[in-house]
Amino acid sequence: MGILLWIKAAIVAKYYDVLQAHQATAVGVCSLTITIMIAGFLILKVYLKDDKPQSKLPPGSLGLPFLGETLQFLWALKSNKPEEFFDERVKKFGHVFKTSLLSDPTVVVTGPSGNRLLLSNENKLVVGAFPNSFLRLIGIDSLMSRSGGEYRVLRAALMTFFSPEALQNHVRKLSLKMEQHLIEKWKVRQEINVLSMVRQLNIYSICSLFFSLEDEHIQEQLLDIFEVLVLGSMSVPLDFPGTRYRRALYAKKKLNIILSPIVQERRKHLQQGSASSDKDLLSVLLTVKDGKGNLLTDKEIVDNISMLIHGGLDSTTSTITLTLKLLSSNKGCYDQIVKEQMQILSSKKEGEVVTWQDTKKMQYTWQVVQETLRMFPVGFGTFRRAIVDIEYNGYTIPKGWKLLWSVHSTHRKEAYFKDPDEFRPSRFEVEEAVAPYTFLPFGGGTRICVGWEFAKLEVQLFMHYFVKTFSDYVAIDPDENITMDPLLPLPVNGFPIKLFPRS
Structure with a gap:
């Protein structure tokens, strides 16, 4: 069975290669037709053949030829019920x-043991x-395509910008941008679409x-x-x-x-000495070297x-939007955030911005954000590839197979979080109270999200300047539904x- 599945995977890859390389030509149509006929014959053998008694592959279903169970998975995401896809199969x-x-x-x-298996065994x-x-x-x-030494070197380069020590240098600039935008774009309107x-x-x-791009166009x-x-990115990958x-x-x-001309122009400025190597992320990437001493192309x-934009833009947007949505129906929690942020604000002189040290005082604010991420994580999990045969829970996962862990197997489970459907930020008051490998909004291990500290900083600063700028807000549609089409949890009408x- 394992060999036939490998054949099926290879045929699918060939299917997409032929489709993308020849779809516009008659030869391509002929080649594609032959490929599909061969694929159909072999895949039928795979799907009609029962596992041999001695097979130690995990149980389950591979779904339809080519599509597998992708459509069911995407539908669960769109319906904001991703946990159902996993729960149904775990039960069965x-x-x-x-x-x-x-x-x-x-x-x-x-579960936590499955999460630990994949997140603590990178390169092993x-x-x-x-x-x-x-x-x-x-x-x-x-970085997503790298592994081993290449991954470590490139990640280390990115961390020269995203480490807590480096981010401290950008708090003032980010604070000024946040406050300016809230005053110039939000405060002038009585109603806004948060998303x-x-x-x-x-x-x-x-x-x-x-x-350092300021061009609004x-x-x-x-x-x-x-x-x-x-x-x-999460659609069926058909190049039609x-x-x-x-x-x-x-x-x-x-x-x-x-982006290419922006990179080329900055490279020229760095060579001429008219730009600094720590000006922004782009300058950092243009000056770091890989493991062989070469500059990045x-x-x-x-x-x-x-x-990084793909990973940070909509995930942070989702988190901020849903934090405000959840707080709108939990006013006691919002009042606590207001109290915390106003205490920080009261220590500031006129025109003085938030500092890195101030963000350390935003403990309750961060608890609220963590609870938002527990209930509505911005990712479902990540894929891994087995580099050896893996023995786990009495089964053998063959070398070369993909594996997937998911936040939805723990984040809303009674076994790990009491009353999981209730919004209760106090869960995170004591960090040790959360069991290991049960709360993973940014992943974990050596592949934990490279920009998670930056995302945390963004949300904290937003909440501070939102409270500073507005005394209150009211949801126009308190019962607005949340969807995940295709990947991130978002209010269907943008909240x-x-x-x-605030006067």
């Missing part, structure tokens, strides 16, 4: 099961493994801190591009006219056209900036609110 097959997602046979491991049992269709949109030469305005604020902040272009990329995936591929080309820099400016 147990805490380890096989499925097929995005054309790859995949073993899903659930597994390596990072994102689908190639996803990497084509985010960046083939980004839209927070997304605008985030691209404004990211462009400024990542590559280009910022708007980037917003449009990343909206298409997000929609395409009119599909989300085809539109996303085109958007990635447009992104490269925008323009494409590597563009792909890593693309990855419109009425604002009450």
Whole structure:
């Protein structure tokens, strides 16, 4: 069975290669037809053949040929019920099961022990493994595609900007951007769409801190591009006219056209000595060297900036938007945030901004954000690839197979969080009270989100300046639903609110 599944995976890969290389020609149509006929014959053998009694593969279903169970998975995300996809299969097959997602046979491991297996064994049992269709949109030469020594060197380079020590140098600039945007764009309106305005604020902040771009026209272009990329990144990867995936591929080309000249111009300024090596993230990437002493290429820099914007733009937008939504129906919690932030504000002179030390005093604010991320995590989990045969829970996961861990196997489970559907920030009052490998909004291990400290800083500063600028707010539709189309939890109408400016 394992060999046949490997054949099926290889055929699927060939299917996409032929489709993308020849779809516009008659030869391509013929080649594609023959490929599909062969694929159909062999895949029928796979799907009609029962596992041999001695097989130690985890139980489960590989779904339909080519598609696997991808459609069921995407539907669960869109319905804001991602945990149901996992729960149904755990109930039927147990805490380890096989499925097929995005054309790859995949073993899903659930619960804290499954999370620990994948997150604590990087380069021992597994390596990072994102689908190639996803990497084509985010960046083939980004950190996400690296492993081993290449991954460690590139991550270390990025951490020269994203480490807590480095971020301290950017608090003032980010604070000024936040407050300026809230005053100039929010305070002048009685009603706003939170999702839209927070997304605008985030691209404004990211462009400024990542590559010192202040051109609002280009910022708007980037917003449009990343909206298409997000929609395409979790769609069925069919490169046909009119599909989300085809539109996303085109958007990635447009992104490269925008970012490449910015990279080239900054490289020239650095060579001429008219820009500093620590000016922003772009300067950092242009001056660091890989393990062989070589500078990063323009494409590597563009792909890593693309990855970081993709990872930070909508995830932080989702977190801020849903934090405000949850607080709107939990006024006691919001009042505690107001009290905490006003105490910090009372220690400031007129015009003085928040410091890194001030963010350490925002303990309750961070508890609220953590509870938001527990209830509505900004990712479902990540894929790994087995680099050896893995023995786990009495099963053998073959070398080369994909594996997946998911936050949805712990975040809303009574076994790990009492009354999991209740909004209760006090859960995080004592960090040790949360069991290991049960709360993983940013992943874990050596592949924990490289920008999570930056995201934390963004949300904390936003809440401070929101409280400083507005005395209160009211949800226009308190019962607005939340959807995950295609990936992030977001209010279906963007969470419109009425604002009450502080005098």
